[in-house]
Amino acid sequence: LNADTSTVSSLPTVRVELYSLENINIIYDNDSTDMHAEIKELYHDGSGDYAENILTLATRTRIAEIIFVQKETTLIGGLPLDLELDVQIDPTNQTYSLSKGDIALSGFHIGLMGSVQMKENEILTDIRFSAPESTFGTILKMIPPSYAQYTKGVDTRGKLNFEGEIIGTFNSAKKVYPAFKLDFGIDDGYLKYESLPENLNDIEMNLNIAFPGGNNLNRAKIHLSRLHLTTGKAPIDISFRATELLGRKSVQSKIKTKIKLQNLKKALPMESLKDLTGDVNIDIALNGDLADLEAKAYQKFDVKGRALLKKIEVSTDSSPDKVHVEIADISFNSRAIQLKKLNIRIGRNSLAMKGRVENYLLYIFQNQSLRGNLNVKSKSIFLDDLTKTSTSDTPDKTALMSTLSPMTPTVRTAGFTPFRLALAHTHHSASVSEKKLKKSTFFQIPKPLNVSLELDIDHLNFQKIDLTHVKGKMSLKNQKAILNGLSFGVFDGTIRTRGEVSTQMQPYLSRFKLDIKNLNSEKALKSVEFLQKSLALKDKVAGRMDIQTELQLSLDTAFSPVMESVQGNGKIQTKGLQLRNLGMLKKLGEGIGVKGIKENPKVNDVKVTFTIRDGIVTVDPMKMKVEQIQTTTQGTIALPTQTIDMRSKVSMPREYLGDKVNAGINEAIAFAKQNKIN
Numbered sequence: 001l002n003a004d005t006s007t008v009s010s011l012p013t014v015r016v017e018l019y020s021l022e023n024i025n026i027i028y029d030n031d032s033t034d035m036h037a038e039i040k041e042l043y044h045d046g047s048g049d050y051a052e053n054i055l056t057l058a059t060r061t062r063i064a065e066i067i068f069v070q071k072e073t074t075l076i077g078g079l080p081l082d083l084e085l086d087v088q089i090d091p092t093n094q095t096y097s098l099s100k101g102d103i104a105l106s107g108f109h110i111g112l113m114g115s116v117q118m119k120e121n122e123i124l125t126d127i128r129f130s131a132p133e134s135t136f137g138t139i140l141k142m143i144p145p146s147y148a149q150y151t152k153g154v155d156t157r158g159k160l161n162f163e164g165e166i167i168g169t170f171n172s173a174k175k176v177y178p179a180f181k182l183d184f185g186i187d188d189g190y191l192k193y194e195s196l197p198e199n200l201n202d203i204e205m206n207l208n209i210a211f212p213g214g215n216n217l218n219r220a221k222i223h224l225s226r227l228h229l230t231t232g233k234a235p236i237d238i239s240f241r242a243t244e245l246l247g248r249k250s251v252q253s254k255i256k257t258k259i260k261l262q263n264l265k266k267a268l269p270m271e272s273l274k275d276l277t278g279d280v281n282i283d284i285a286l287n288g289d290l291a292d293l294e295a296k297a298y299q300k301f302d303v304k305g306r307a308l309l310k311k312i313e314v315s316t317d318s319s320p321d322k323v324h325v326e327i328a329d330i331s332f333n334s335r336a337i338q339l340k341k342l343n344i345r346i347g348r349n350s351l352a353m354k355g356r357v358e359n360y361l362l363y364i365f366q367n368q369s370l371r372g373n374l375n376v377k378s379k380s381i382f383l384d385d386l387t388k389t390s391t392s393d394t395p396d397k398t399a400l401m402s403t404l405s406p407m408t409p410t411v412r413t414a415g416f417t418p419f420r421l422a423l424a425h426t427h428h429s430a431s432v433s434e435k436k437l438k439k440s441t442f443f444q445i446p447k448p449l450n451v452s453l454e455l456d457i458d459h460l461n462f463q464k465i466d467l468t469h470v471k472g473k474m475s476l477k478n479q480k481a482i483l484n485g486l487s488f489g490v491f492d493g494t495i496r497t498r499g500e501v502s503t504q505m506q507p508y509l510s511r512f513k514l515d516i517k518n519l520n521s522e523k524a525l526k527s528v529e530f531l532q533k534s535l536a537l538k539d540k541v542a543g544r545m546d547i548q549t550e551l552q553l554s555l556d557t558a559f560s561p562v563m564e565s566v567q568g569n570g571k572i573q574t575k576g577l578q579l580r581n582l583g584m585l586k587k588l589g590e591g592i593g594v595k596g597i598k599e600n601p602k603v604n605d606v607k608v609t610f611t612i613r614d615g616i617v618t619v620d621p622m623k624m625k626v627e628q629i630q631t632t633t634q635g636t637i638a639l640p641t642q643t644i645d646m647r648s649k650v651s652m653p654r655e656y657l658g659d660k661v662n663a664g665i666n667e668a669i670a671f672a673k674q675n676k677i678n
Helices: 145-151 261-267 290-294 360-366 397-402 426-439 521-527 529-535 583-592 659-674
Strands: 014-030 035-051 054-070 073-090 095-105 108-118 123-130 154-170 179-193 199-211 221-231 234-243 250-260 273-289 302-316 323-333 336-346 349-358 370-378 404-411 419-424 449-462 465-477 480-490 493-502 508-520 541-555 561-579 607-613 616-626 629-638 643-651
Touching: 073 145, 179 261, 221 261, 250 261, 261 273, 273 290, 290 360, 508 521, 521 541
Parallel strands: 370 449
Antiparallel strands: 014 035, 035 054, 054 073, 073 095, 095 108, 108 123, 123 154, 154 179, 179 199, 199 221, 221 234, 234 250, 250 273, 273 302, 302 323, 323 336, 336 349, 349 370, 404 419, 419 643, 449 465, 465 480, 480 493, 493 508, 508 541, 541 561, 561 607, 607 616, 616 629, 629 643
C-alpha cells in the first residue's frame, strides 16, 4: 500500500471476497517487567475491494478471552472482545479512514469513527468515540477479577455517558499535540446488593479531561465537577479541578458529608468488618497553586475544613478487640493539620493524642517531607494484645523455648578450672531464625516522614513485662526510629536509653546506649522467660544491679536480633547480691572434697566489665568472694550458639578442704622440703 502509484492512471478493481484468520492464540511474557498477556481464540475475517488506488475493507474480529497480568495481579481476566471496523485506506495521500467502528469489550460498546493522515513530519487526526447506549452497570463488567467478588448479586440502574475526541496535528519534532477531550458521567445511578438492606442512590458524576491542542501540555485540565451519592439519606459530595499540571499545578477541591457508618456498612459489602458504627462529619475545601506551597506562600493557598468523628466502633474477624474512637477532632489549613483531640480504646489499651502535622499537601501531591509533632498519652498499653491479629507469621514461643536446655555444667576438677556451660543447641536456633526471615516482610519507615512523638505512658506491658512511667521523645526521620532520652521503670529499677533503628536497608541496623539503675535481678529472672529457661536461676539469685552498655547490632525483618552482628561494651555492678537454694554448689563441693560451699553462701558484690565483638561477649577478669573463697573469673559468652566458656582462679583457706586433700597437701610439702624443692 505504500508503493508509489502516482504514474498509474487507472487500475482494475480487485475484489476480495473473503480472507480470514482462525483460532489464533498469542502468549506474551516479559520477565523484566513481570508481565503476562494472552489472547485466546482470535478469529478475524474481512472482505472488500481495491479500486482507484483506494482499499476498502469491512472487517470483523472476535477474541474469546483477553488476559493481562502485572506482578501477579490479574488486571484483565478473560474479557471477550468484538470489533467491527469499516476501513478505507488511501495510500496516495496516506490517509486511513474509519467510516464505521464498533468495539465491544465484555458488553461495553464504544462507537469509533474518524481519520488519520500521515504527512512528512506530521500526523493529522480527527477521531471521535462514544458509548451512547451504555448503562451504569456496564462499569461493573470492566472491574478486574481481583475485585470481581464485589460485583456479585448487584442490582444497578442509571445511564452512563462516555464520549471523546482527538482532533488536530501531532508533530514530534516541534512537540505539537492534537486537542483531546474525554467526558465521563453517570446520571441517576443506583446500586443495591441483594444481600444487604440499604442501597446507594442518586449517584451523579461529571468528569471532564481536556487539552485544547498545541505545544503547551500545561494547558491540560482535569475537572470532576460533581460526584454525588446518597446512603441512608446522608449525602456525600465531592468535586475536584486541576489545571497547569506541569507548571503551578492549580487545584480546587471540595468534599462534604455527614454520614453514619452503620448505613454505609448496610449498603456496601465489608465482609472483614463485623461491626462498623459511628458518626463522620467532613467539610473540607482547598483552592490554590501547589507552587505557592513550595514557595511557602501559604496565604495564597486556601485550605479550610474540619473532620469530626464521634463514637466510632470497628471490629474485624482478625482482631479479638473492638476499636473505639471516642472522638477525633481534626482541623485543616494550608500550613498544617491540627489534631485537636483523638481518644482511642482497643480492648485494654487506651491512647490520647494531639499535635500538629505540617507540609501535608506537598507530601500528598509531591511526596515531600511530612513534618509533625505529636503528644501521645496513655494509661495502659498491652502490646501483646495489639499483635493478636495473626499468629501465622510469628514463631511459636513454645517451640522457640524448647530449643533451650537448662544450664548444664561440665567440670574438670584439676585446678578447679576451667568450666563450660552449654545453654542451647545452635542448629535449632538457626532454624527458627531462618523460618522467621522467610515469613517476614521487609518494612521501611517512609522516607519523607519527619515526625516527633512526645511519649507519656503510665503502664506499658510487653511479653508479660511491665514498664511504668514511659516518658521521652521518639522521632521518625530519614527512615529511622530515633529514641531521644527515653526513660521508664522496670523490675523496680529505671532505664534510660538513647539510640536508633534504621530501616534504610535490610538487615536493619540499630545502635543504643542503655543506663540501667537499681534493677531487681530476682524479679527480672522471674519475669523474663528466656532467662528462666536458659539460666535456670529463678528464685536462686537476688539483689540489685546497675548496668551501663553501648550496643550496635542488626535486626532481621521480624525485628529480632542477629546475634552474630552484636558489637558493644559495658559494665555491671551488683548491689546486695545473694545466692540462694543452690544445691548444685553444695554437691559440687562435696564431689571435689571442698568444705564450706553452702546452698545459701555469703557473696560480695561484683563488678563486671565486658566487650562484644561479632556476638562474642568477652568478660574481663571478675573478682568474686563466696564465703572465704576468692575467685577471679574471665572468659567468653557466644550469643549465636548460646554457650559460655569461663575460666576461674580459686583461692581458699585450707580448712575449707577435706582431710584427704589436706593430707595430700602435707605430703607434698614434706616431699618438697625433703628434696629441697621450693
